Amino acid sequence: MSEKSAGALAAPLPDKQFPTPKISAPRMPRGTLYRGREGMWSWVLHRITGVAIFFFLLVHILDTSLVRLSPEAYNAVIDQYKTPIMGLGEAGLVAAIGFHALNGLRIILIDFWSVGTKHQRLMFWIAVGVWAVLMAGFLPRQLMHIFGGA
Amino acid sequence: MTATIETPRSPRTVQKSRVNFEKWGWIYMRASGVVLVVLIFGHLFVNLVAGVGVKAIDFGFVGGKLSQPFWQIWDTLLLWLALIHGSNGMRTIVNDYASNPVVRRILNVALLASAVLLILLGTLVIYTFDPCPAGSPAELLPSLCKNR
Ligand code: HEM
Numbered sequence: 001m002s003e004k005s006a007g008a009l010a011a012p013l014p015d016k017q018f019p020t021p022k023i024s025a026p027r028m029p030r031g032t033l034y035r036g037r038e039g040m041w042s043w044v045l046h047r048i049t050g051v052a053i054f055f056f057l058l059v060h061i062l063d064t065s066l067v068r069l070s071p072e073a074y075n076a077v078i079d080q081y082k083t084p085i086m087g088l089g090e091a092g093l094v095a096a097i098g099f100h101a102l103n104g105l106r107i108i109l110i111d112f113w114s115v116g117t118k119h120q121r122l123m124f125w126i127a128v129g130v131w132a133v134l135m136a137g138f139l140p141r142q143l144m145h146i147f148g149g150a
Numbered sequence: 151m152t153a154t155i156e157t158p159r160s161p162r163t164v165q166k167s168r169v170n171f172e173k174w175g176w177i178y179m180r181a182s183g184v185v186l187v188v189l190i191f192g193h194l195f196v197n198l199v200a201g202v203g204v205k206a207i208d209f210g211f212v213g214g215k216l217s218q219p220f221w222q223i224w225d226t227l228l229l230w231l232a233l234i235h236g237s238n239g240m241r242t243i244v245n246d247y248a249s250n251p252v253v254r255r256i257l258n259v260a261l262l263a264s265a266v267l268l269i270l271l272g273t274l275v276i277y278t279f280d281p282c283p284a285g286s287p288a289e290l291l292p293s294l295c296k297n298r
Contacts, residue, residue: 047243050243051243053236054237054239058264061272062268067212067213067275067279068275070283071210071283071287071290072286072287074209074212075209075290078207078208081207094194094198097194101186101190104183105183105184105187107180108184111180138198138199141199142203145202145203145205
């Protein structure tokens with residue numbers, strides 16, 4: 001290689017007409033396609049709701065099993081659930097399982113539907129939308145039951 | 151004892167088990183998920199939304215439901231599918247976070263034991279329970295009972 005061709009690779013002289021654009025470092029990490037976005041948060045929520053429902057299910061099987069023991073035993077335990085605090089906890093559980101179920105269907109569509117991965121972000125927001133509609137139908141009824149006195 | 155050492159480039163000859171359990175677990179999570187959506191939404195609707203909600207749940211209500219074959223089968227499916235789905239999901243999470251092999255083993259065995267125990271308990275309760283136990287106060291029993 002000659003001196004001349006090596007020189008062509010050196011930095012060009014400053015150009016007044018087309019100045020080199022300045023690119024400043026981002027102030028916050030920009031993340032990726034996944035990190036910090038719908039994909040990651042749907043996973044986080046799916047995992048947390050799955051664990052919560054699992055532990056509830058363990059207790060729920062045990063309390064329901066009391067029907068085998070006696071009507072009094074079952075009613076005594078179930079009556080503990082009929083308080084405002086338990087009612088709110090119950091609403092939280094319904095919210096959790098509602099999200100887990102709808103996002104679970106989204107996961108299944110991502111896995112089996114040919115264009116599922118392409119639409120995963122849209123499907124996340126559809127799941128959130130359907131969840132909001134279901135909760136809007138359920139919550140007033142639940143709150144009436146808890147606080148309505150009837 | 152002599153051990154045969156293969157040449158470094160020879161293909162893997164480990165005898166793989168014929169059934170790929172992880173694959174079937176993966177398929178199970180999805181298949182059970184679809185069925186669970188129907189079972190759980192139906193369960194929540196009938197118990198919490200229709201009628202007067204949680205307030206209506208007592209022995210009479212549950213006894214009335216569990217004396218019908220339809221709800222016996224519904225609840226049995228719910229019990230088996232949900233508990234196996236949940237335990238297998240928890241196994242995934244344990245395998246993700248428990249890096250110590252001993253801790254991982256203990257947690258996974260605990261998951262298996264609790265799933266087996268609760269499935270047996272729940273199934274037994276559904277099929278051996280008496281909606282009209284003799285000698286119980288009549289006002290606690292479901293309306294179908296003769297001793298009410
Ligand atoms: C309502 C219907 C449900 C649907 C559609 C559903 C769907 C799913 C799907 C698709 C997965 C992902 C599996 C994978 O990534 O391989 C999953 C994971 C999981 N599910 Fe469900 N599920 C449902 C109900 C439940 C219930 C009732 C429980 C608890 C007893 C539960 C607990 C879990 C757990 C703990 C995981 C693991 C989460 C993780 O790996 O991050 N799910 N579910």
